[in-house]
Amino acid sequence: xxxxxxxxxxRIAKEVKDGYYVNLGIGIPTLVANFVNDDIxxxxxxxxxxxxxxxxxFEGEEDPDLINAGKQTITAxxxxxxxxxxxxFGMIRGQHVDLTILGAMEVAQNGNIAxxxxxxxxxxxxxxxxxxxxxxxxxxxxxxHTNRAxxxxxxxxxxxxxTGVECVKKIVTNLAVLxxxxxxxxxxxxxxxxxxxxxxxxxxxxxxxxxxxxEMKF
Amino acid sequence: MIKKTVANVKExxxxxxxxxxxxxxxxxxxxxxxxxxxxxxxxxxQNVTCISNNAGVDDFGLGLLLKKHQIKKMISSYVGENxxxxxxxxxxxxxxELVPQGTLAQRCESARTGIPAFFTPAGYGTEVxxxxxxxxxxxxxxxxxxxxxxxxxxxxxxxxxxxGNLIFKGTARNFNPAMCGAGKITxxxxxxxxxxxxxxxNQIHIPGIFVQRIFQGEKYEKxxxxxxxxxx
Numbered sequence: 521x522x523x524x525x526x527x528x529x530x531r532i533a534k535e536v537k538d539g540y541y542v543n544l545g546i547g548i549p550t551l552v553a554n555f556v557n558d559d560i561x562x563x564x565x566x567x568x569x570x571x572x573x574x575x576x577x578f579e580g581e582e583d584p585d586l587i588n589a590g591k592q593t594i595t596a597x598x599x600x601x602x603x604x605x606x607x608x609f610g611m612i613r614g615q616h617v618d619l620t621i622l623g624a625m626e627v628a629q630n631g632n633i634a635x636x637x638x639x640x641x642x643x644x645x646x647x648x649x650x651x652x653x654x655x656x657x658x659x660x661x662x663x664x665h666t667n668r669a670x671x672x673x674x675x676x677x678x679x680x681x682x683t684g685v686e687c688v689k690k691i692v693t694n695l696a697v698l699x700x701x702x703x704x705x706x707x708x709x710x711x712x713x714x715x716x717x718x719x720x721x722x723x724x725x726x727x728x729x730x731x732x733x734x735e736m737k738f
Numbered sequence: 739m740i741k742k743t744v745a746n747v748k749e750x751x752x753x754x755x756x757x758x759x760x761x762x763x764x765x766x767x768x769x770x771x772x773x774x775x776x777x778x779x780x781x782x783x784q785n786v787t788c789i790s791n792n793a794g795v796d797d798f799g800l801g802l803l804l805k806k807h808q809i810k811k812m813i814s815s816y817v818g819e820n821x822x823x824x825x826x827x828x829x830x831x832x833x834x835e836l837v838p839q840g841t842l843a844q845r846c847e848s849a850r851t852g853i854p855a856f857f858t859p860a861g862y863g864t865e866v867x868x869x870x871x872x873x874x875x876x877x878x879x880x881x882x883x884x885x886x887x888x889x890x891x892x893x894x895x896x897x898x899x900x901x902g903n904l905i906f907k908g909t910a911r912n913f914n915p916a917m918c919g920a921g922k923i924t925x926x927x928x929x930x931x932x933x934x935x936x937x938x939x940n941q942i943h944i945p946g947i948f949v950q951r952i953f954q955g956e957k958y959e960k961x962x963x964x965x966x967x968x969x970x
Contacts, residue, residue, distance in 0.1 A: 566909070567839065567840075568765040568766075568768070568909050568912050569765075569909045569911055569912050570908075570909050575968060576966045576967055576968045577967055577968065578967060578968050578969075578970045579967040579968070579969060579970060580967075581967075582962065582965060582966075582967055583908060584767075584768065584910075584960035584961070584962050585768060585769065585896075585907045585908035585909065585910040585960070586908040586909055587765070587766065587768050587909055587962075587963070587964070588909075589765075590964065591765075591766040591767070591768070591819075591963040591964045592964040592965075592966040593962060593964070593965055593966050593967065594966075596908075602906075602908055602909060602911055603911065604843075604906075604911050604912060604913070604914070604915040604916055604943075605765070605791070605839070605840075605842075605843035605912050605913045605916060606843040606844055606846065606847035606915070606916040608840075608843070609839065609840025609843050609844065612840060613840060613858065613859065613860070632863075640828075643817075643824070643827065643828070643834075643836075644816060644817055644818035645814060645815050645816035645817050645818070645836045646815060646816070646836060646838055646839070646866075647815050647816040647839050648815070648838065648839035648840060649838075650838035650839075650840075650841075650860045650861045650864065650866060651838045651839060651840030651841065651858070651860040654858075654859035654860045654861065654862060655859055655860070681864065681865055682863060682864045682865075683864065684862075684863070684864065685862065685863035685864070686863075
């Protein structure tokens with residue numbers, strides 16, 4: 521069966537390694553924090569100016585001066601630090617952040633990503649997404665394999681305005697884990713009970729299927 | 739000690755004119771100069787260009803200026819959460835320049851530190867880079883972005899002293915430091931204004947040299963945009 525959003529986050533959490541500084545985007549990526557193994561030490565960065573972001577505050581303990589990049593009230597963990605926006609993006613461009621996890625509307629087989637604008641419909645702005653994808657070495661895209669109309673979001677070429685070029689290396693969807701290599705999607709794992717044929721059907725871009733494809737483990 | 743204090747928001751906003759460019763600190767509604775924004779609304783300043791990461795919500799922050807059609811152009815990275823903004827943008831009543839967030843911060847930081855332009859990888863290969871110089875360094879492509887020019891920088895800090903030294907709190911720091919000294923005149927509003935000598939010089943985030951006017955805001959609503967809590 522296809523994964524829920526929580527399960528996508530749970531699978532991505534396995535990619536978070538001990539000692540990582542991680543930036544989580546809005547939506548499914550935010551959920552990843554809930555599934556990171558307690559045995560490892562990681563710090564979450566929010567680009568509005570905190571390292572060491574903690575969970576949401578208890579009712580009545582919220583602080584208007586303490587929010588994440590989604591403008592939600594948060595807490596700061598022991599060892600946390602605050603900094604200004606210029607330094608925050610210095611951290612990002614300077615590649616001090618080890619892993620960036622973000623959502624996407626479309627990903628192309630050459631690693632291009634589109635996630636900020638639907639011309640004439642949705643023009644909210646790119647926020648920090650362009651800085652993140654242009655700078656990070658290690659980017660994981662978390663998204664549904666197809667859009668609401670059932671069309672593939674893994675394409676030969678993006679149709680929407682780009683956020684960044686040739687930057688995505690790994691994608692975790694509700695159907696599969698894929699890697700981008702040599703300008704093609706490579707199928708690494710499938711969601712439990714989802715067949716290779718189903719994934720092939722939901723993927724518009726070139727999909728390389730090499731040998732037996734294992735089911736995801738959580 | 740060079741004294742930077744002014745009596746109130748009215749005095750702090752002297753010299754503001756129609757058609758000027760303002761930088762305003764804050765991320766969402768966090769750390770915005772609330773008192774100054776209210777004064778801009780009261781003075782009914784027209785045709786202004788605002789450099790601010792966001793545009794407030796419909797009835798708070800920069801949304802108040804939007805509602806009265808005071809803004810000619812917005813330069814921001816993210817402008818969701820505001821229906822009136824979207825309407826004015828799509829109808830062409832207001833001009834909008836969308837800038838990647840790190841580029842926005844660095845264009846402020848560069849303005850205040852005397853760097854006319856810089857190269858960033860953000861936006862390379864996208865419509866953000868259209869018409870801009872690009873260059874390769876060590877095999878990677880970068881876009882040249884220029885420092886902002888602004889008439890006034892309006893910032894909000896937690897504590898400040900008579901000398902204009904500032905301390906910020908939590909994530910209300912955000913764009914405020916990078917805007918200090920980036921405009922021709924920097925006006926800081928603070929929650930608590932203390933005499934010189936009361937703030938520990940080790941703890942100052944922004945030295946007073948970057949601030950021309952400082953005052954204590956009359957009141958702070960500090961509205962929360964997305965209240966998210968856990969049950970105990």
